[in-house]
Amino acid sequence: MTDPQTGSWFARRPRAPQAPDRVILRICARVAPRDKRVHVANMPLGGVEVWVDGNGDRWVHYHRMARELRLAGWFTEVTAERLMVLGWSSECLVHRARMLDAALAGRLSDYSRTARSAFALGTRLREEKVPADEIATRVRDHVGRELRWPDRLAELDGLERTASLEALRLRLAQVAGLEAKVSRRCAEHLTLASQVVMSLVGPDAGRSARSWTRAPGRLIGLTERMVAASVPNRPEVPRPETVTVARRDLAETPR
Structure with a gap:
């Protein structure tokens, strides 16, 4: 069929x-x-x-x-x-969960570092006359090695993790949830690195980098623009209107 x-x-x-x-x-x-x-x-x-x-x-x-x-x-x-x-091992799974949590709060939360690293390597490769498609591949691989977790997660891809003990099953489920968060965060970093590379190999990449260096006070640098683009805008929560409460004299309070 x-x-x-x-x-x-x-x-x-x-x-x-x-x-x-x-x-x-x-x-x-x-x-x-x-x-x-x-x-x-x-x-x-x-x-x-x-x-x-x-x-x-x-x-x-x-x-x-x-x-x-x-x-x-x-x-x-x-x-x-x-x-x-x-x-x-329950102990090793607890350690893995801690490492995943640490990665989310540490390196994987630093988008600015990813943008700077991609920009520095991409600029050097462009000056060495490396082809544009090779620049993208090498920058992406470099950022992936810096993040460390893309390769580690890829190695476990397709592995069916099961256990007969309930405690181990709960630990495995906790780790799987954290791995999904780390995987999404790594994808965001790699996408950011790709955006930096595309800006470098484009026709205005050189002029953008020079203007960033000349007028840092008036123009937002490439790193900051890429980081800002990767963070979704959140609508401002309206504040409640101020309510004035009339004060009463203690003498007017019924006893």
Whole structure:
């Protein structure tokens, strides 16, 4: 059976969920050095084991991987030979919720820093005669690395997070809600960076930057204009009219 609009009913199905071992592999591969190959395998009694080829600093690599996996909410154990991921941890999920809250109140609330960073990098790349489309890509990637959370959230994309214990399910639901807020905030920052790049590669970008530098008192700078554009205007709440209450003499008060 086909859908007359999309051509197939199967195109409307949601994407298949990602297996935990594939997600764990993505996280560990990001943390590990490029010359180290990461392996994962499901353990017979549950959980996932991770190991890397070679000797040397495997202990250091495992602890770095464990840190990122704990930030995702998993309980981990590290030995000299391998790293074991043993399921969701209530303590680690609480820590993840705190980190997400801190990101919302900290770096992700600073739109001005994003605009300044995008403007500085975009200007340097433009002076180096980098093509406009490459400038947009490099600025967006740079801002994403500064924010840190876009890559972290993308690594967990498609992972079906469930638990048999009610307390863990509540923690997972809390984390999912905070992740949705962080994802929207990251999208706003990346959109702001794209707006800065579009202003730089346009025909009047150079003149706008020079006028901002010459007359900062009369003209609003590029950073401030972009930040102002990203914040929705809120209608002013009308204040209630002042009511004058007549004062009565104490002598007139009936006793």
